[in-house]
Amino acid sequence: MTETGGGAPPSPGKVLFGKYEMGRLLGRGASAKVYHARHCASGLGVAVKVFPNPRRPAGCSAAGDSFIREISALRRLRHPHIVRLHEVLASRSKVYLVLELAKGGELFSRVEERGHLPEDLCRRLFRQLVSAVAYSHSRGVFHRDLKPENLLLDEAGDLKVSDFGFAALRSSSSSSADGDDGDLLLHTQCGTPAYVAPEVLTKKMTGGYDGAKADMWSCGVILFVLNAGYLPFNDPNLMSLYRKIYRGYHRCPRWTSPNLRRLIARLLDPNPATRISVDGILRDPWFAKDFDADQWTALMQPRGDATDPSGKPHHRRELNAFDLISFSPGLDLSPLFEEATSDRERFALAEPVDSIVDRLEQVGRAQGLAVRREGENGFCAVVEGQKGDFLLRVEVYPLTASLTVVAIERSGGAGESLWNEKLGPALRGPVNLALETPSFITEAERIHDATGSSME
Numbered sequence: 294m295t296e297t298g299g300g301a302p303p304s305p306g307k308v309l310f311g312k313y314e315m316g317r318l319l320g321r322g323a324s325a326k327v328y329h330a331r332h333c334a335s336g337l338g339v340a341v342k343v344f345p346n347p348r349r350p351a352g353c354s355a356a357g358d359s360f361i362r363e364i365s366a367l368r369r370l371r372h373p374h375i376v377r378l379h380e381v382l383a384s385r386s387k388v389y390l391v392l393e394l395a396k397g398g399e400l401f402s403r404v405e406e407r408g409h410l411p412e413d414l415c416r417r418l419f420r421q422l423v424s425a426v427a428y429s430h431s432r433g434v435f436h437r438d439l440k441p442e443n444l445l446l447d448e449a450g451d452l453k454v455s456d457f458g459f460a461a462l463r464s465s466s467s468s469s470a471d472g473d474d475g476d477l478l479l480h481t482q483c484g485t486p487a488y489v490a491p492e493v494l495t496k497k498m499t500g501g502y503d504g505a506k507a508d509m510w511s512c513g514v515i516l517f518v519l520n521a522g523y524l525p526f527n528d529p530n531l532m533s534l535y536r537k538i539y540r541g542y543h544r545c546p547r548w549t550s551p552n553l554r555r556l557i558a559r560l561l562d563p564n565p566a567t568r569i570s571v572d573g574i575l576r577d578p579w580f581a582k583d584f585d586a587d588q589w590t591a592l593m594q595p596r597g598d599a600t601d602p603s604g605k606p607h608h609r610r611e612l613n614a615f616d617l618i619s620f621s622p623g624l625d626l627s628p629l630f631e632e633a634t635s636d637r638e639r640f641a642l643a644e645p646v647d648s649i650v651d652r653l654e655q656v657g658r659a660q661g662l663a664v665r666r667e668g669e670n671g672f673c674a675v676v677e678g679q680k681g682d683f684l685l686r687v688e689v690y691p692l693t694a695s696l697t698v699v700a701i702e703r704s705g706g707a708g709e710s711l712w713n714e715k716l717g718p719a720l721r722g723p724v725n726l727a728l729e730t731p732s733f734i735t736e737a738e739r740i741h742d743a744t745g746s747s748m749e
């Protein structure tokens with residue numbers, strides 16, 4: 294992180310939302326600052342990324358766009374080599390991302406200290422990087438700003454990919470990665486020039502680029518830097534730098550082994566169509582040396598829900614101010630987080646949590662479905678079809694004693710009619726307040742005002 298962000302810094306020792314004691318500044322970027330903090334309940338360290346001015350509409354400020362991208366991306370990702378998002382908090386003037394703390398700092402500093410890294414260490418870190426990038430791609434997330442400054446290390450020296458503020462997300466209902474306009478190719482020029490793929494520079498002429506292949510190029514630049522200790526393409530003149538990137542001409546240092554040279558050349562192939570893909574990397578002799586295929590398969594598995602810093606799942610949290618902001622039509626951020634899909638729904642009910650979940654249990658069981666509660670207070674219920682062909686996840690957030698927000702996520706096509714005919718109507722129950730009704734908004738705004746003012 295290099296440039297300056299805005300907003301008054303949280304002073305060290307200040308306790309944020311009664312939960313996190315703020316510490317020293319860890320880094321700063323174009324749109325945010327990152328602070329060390331301590332989760333008061335568990336004593337564990339976290340990183341808190343502070344974005345100023347969440348009220349500015351997306352696109353009007355670097356922060357406006359990047360915190361939404363980062364939250365959207367990290368909410369989809371749970372991987373040992375990707376910084377975990379524990380929680381999102383918000384006040385009237387700031388959004389706070391509570392992130393897993395990478396205690397070892399930036400990988401870049403490690404390379405600078407040591408000049409360059411030994412080949413076996415390059416292989417270990419590169420494998421971790423490729424596992425994180427391949428997993429992200431499989432979840433429809435394209436990082437677009439991979440560089441050593443965004444690669445952190447934990448206390449064991451293992452890699453953590455961070456900073457998804459430039460990420461593009463493929464909508465869950467299509468195969469396109471549309472950070473911008475919904476077709477198969479990306480159009481926004483992102484990233485740091487020295488790490489950017491040639492087709493990203495020329496996208497205007499070629500009509501877009503493939504986010505996965507562009508990330509692979511950046512992985513190639515990173516692998517080169519780890520091994521060499523310097524950049525493959527470098528020039529103080531931006532135009533000359535672009536020309537070098539476009540030609541893909543690079544020279545490995547003399548200590549680079551022939552197999553590593555070959556892999557770097559396949560990654561730094563200026564033609565994205567012939568550039569090596571993740572599948573190709575897995576078969577590459579340098580990468581595949583002593584490769585543990587089972588470990589790789591385990592790394593690619595989708596994982597469970599977000600947890601707080603002490604590892605407790607977040608199923609039963611109260612709505613926080615951020616949720617209230619995003620539920621408010623005056624500043625509805627939710628469409629920006631995920632594409633609207635028919636298998637997600639959110640509505641409010643003028644009923645307490647328990648009676649809603651009780652009703653779901655009764656109706657579900659009457660239909661022969663397995664219904665189980667999750668979370669200490671049973672604020673989440675999961676309904677499963679008998680053959681595992683239908684999964685409904687219902688999260689209920691108590692807004693007030695009598696007002697509850699219900700968030701539904703369905704998967705498995707088999708449940709469509711079951712949902713439409715039985716579970717949906719039963720769940721909506723006697724009184725369904727659409728989120729747009731003035732009474733709900735007034736209530737939400739009242740709470741937001743009350744919480745917002747005490748959270749600054």
Ligand code: ADE
Nearest residue numbers: 319327340392393394395
């Ligand atoms: N700098 C930026 N993000 C960080 C994190 N999650 N942990 C440690 N330092 C960071």
